[in-house]
Amino acid sequence: MKSLIKVIIYCSLLISHSALAGLAKVQVNGFDLEYELAGKGKHTILLEAGGSAGLSDWDPVFESLTKHGKVIRYSRIGNGDSAQVKKNYSSEEYAAEAVLLLKTLKIEEPVVYVAHSYGAYIARVFAATYPNHIKALMLIEPASEHDVDIMRAIDLPRAEKEIAVIKLDDMKNGMSNQYLDFWAKRSLPNYPQITDIPVTVIASVKKYKKPSVLFFTDKAREMWGDLHSKWANAFPQGEIVITNKSYHYPQKDEPEMVVAQVVKLLERTK
Template sequence: MRLCLFILLLGCSAFAHAELGLAKVKGLNIEYEIIGQGQPVIFLEAGGSAGLSDWDPVVEGFSKLGTVIRYSRLGNGNSQKLRKNYSSEEYAQEALLLLKELKVDEPVIYVAHSYGAYIARVFAAAYPDKISALMLIEPASEHDVDIMREIDLAQAEKEIAQIKLDDMANGMSNQYLDFWAKRPLPDYPEIPDVPVTVIASVKRYKNPAALFFSDEGREKWGKLHTQWAESFPRGQVVLTNKSYHYPQFDEPEMVIHALQRLIERTPH
C-alpha cells in the first residue's frame, strides 16, 4: 500500500495534497506524507517536539523542486505516542528505517530544523551513502552551551538547569538529555563532503528571555554556524535578521530559494 501510494504520488502533478500515511517502524506507527515528483528526494526533519506541520509554509514550494517526504518522529504529530528519553542516534536510525519502508534507496537531500538538524548531522555521519546534501535551519548545536557560558557562566548554569527540568518533565529528549548532558561534550561528527547550507538567525530581541537570545548570543550564534558551514568545500551560510527561530514560517520564500540553490550545487 505504501509503495503504491509512493508510485501514485510520483505520477501526480508537481504538488498534490496527499493523504497522510502511516508506516511501521520497529512495530510502531510513523505519520508521513509524500508530495511532488521526480528527483531529487527531499527529506524533511522537524524540530524539537514538532511534527510534519513544521514544514507547512514551505512544503508546496519544496514540492516544485522534487519529491518531498516529511514525517513526524515517534511521539510527535500523529505518530505513535511515546514517553521515553530518545537519543539522536535512535532517531537517525528510525529515519533510515522509514526511508527503507518507503522504498527510497537513493541518497536524499536532508532538510532539518532546530533539534532535527542535530539528528540530520548524526544521520549523515552514520549513513554517508544515504545523503547527497544537507540544509540545516536554525540548527541546535552541542556548542550552544559554550555560547551561554562565555557570556555569563553563573546565569548560564541556571538556564541550563531549567532546560534539564523541562526535558525530564516532558519525558522526551531534546538537546539537554541528548547531548548537553554528556561529558565530555560531543563535537561535530565526521560527515561526508556534501553540499551544505546553514540558515541561522541573527535577529536581535527587544527583551531577550535568555542569554542565548541576547545581542551577544546572537552574534556568537551567527559566527558559530558561519565557521561550520564554511568548513565544507561546498558549504554556504545564510544569515537572516528578519526571522527568529522559524525562518520557514517568517521567510518561506527565502528558505525555498536556499533549497533551490542547494539543489543546483548537488550532483545528480
C-alpha cells in the same frame, strides 16, 4: 435550512479530506509513524522537524518544495500524530529510524536532508553514520552542543542557572525523548565524519527586544552567527545564510527564502 446545513457539512468534510489526503502511516520499529510524500523530480528531499515538533512544522514550505522534487516529511515517534512513545531516545536511534522510514517507502537513492533545530542534530548523526543515504544537507537554525558554550562565555554563573531551568522545562514539556540525549553528551562536536557533500546552514541573528535568557541577548546573537558562519565554511562545499528577519523558525517567518535556499542547494547537488 436543513439542506443548507447538509451542504456546508459535506463541503467541510471534502475540504478536511483533501487537506489530509496526502497523510499516511507506516510501521517503523513496530510503531505507527505518520508521514507525507508528494512531488516528483531528480532529487528526494527529507524534512526533519525540530524537538517535540511534528510534520506540520513544514506546512509553510512543503507544497512549494514539491514543485522541485519528491518531498518526504514525517513526525518522529513520540511526536505529531505518530505513536506517542515516551522513552529516552538518542539521536542515533532517531537517525536509524529515518533510514528505516526510507527503506519502508522504497526510497533507494540518497536524499537531500533538510532539518530544523534539534532535527539538525539528528541529520548530522545521519550524515556521519549513513553517508550512502545522503547527498546534500541543509541545517536550519541548528541546535548544537555549542549552544551552552555561548551562554557560559557571556556569564558563567547565570548561564549555569538558566541551563538548569531549561533542562527542567524541557522535561516538564514532554521533550525528554530528545533532550536527555542532547543535553547529556557532546559527541562529534565538529562532525568530521560527514563526507564532502553540499551543505547549507541557515542561522538567524535577529535580536530580541526583551531576551528571556542569555542565549537571546544581542551578544549571544552575534556569537551564534559567527559560530555557524565558521562552521558552515569549514565544510568543503559549505555555505552560510545569515538572516535578521526571523527568529528560530525561518521556514515559518521566511518561507520564500527557505524554499529559494533549498532550490539553490539542489542546483549544486549532483
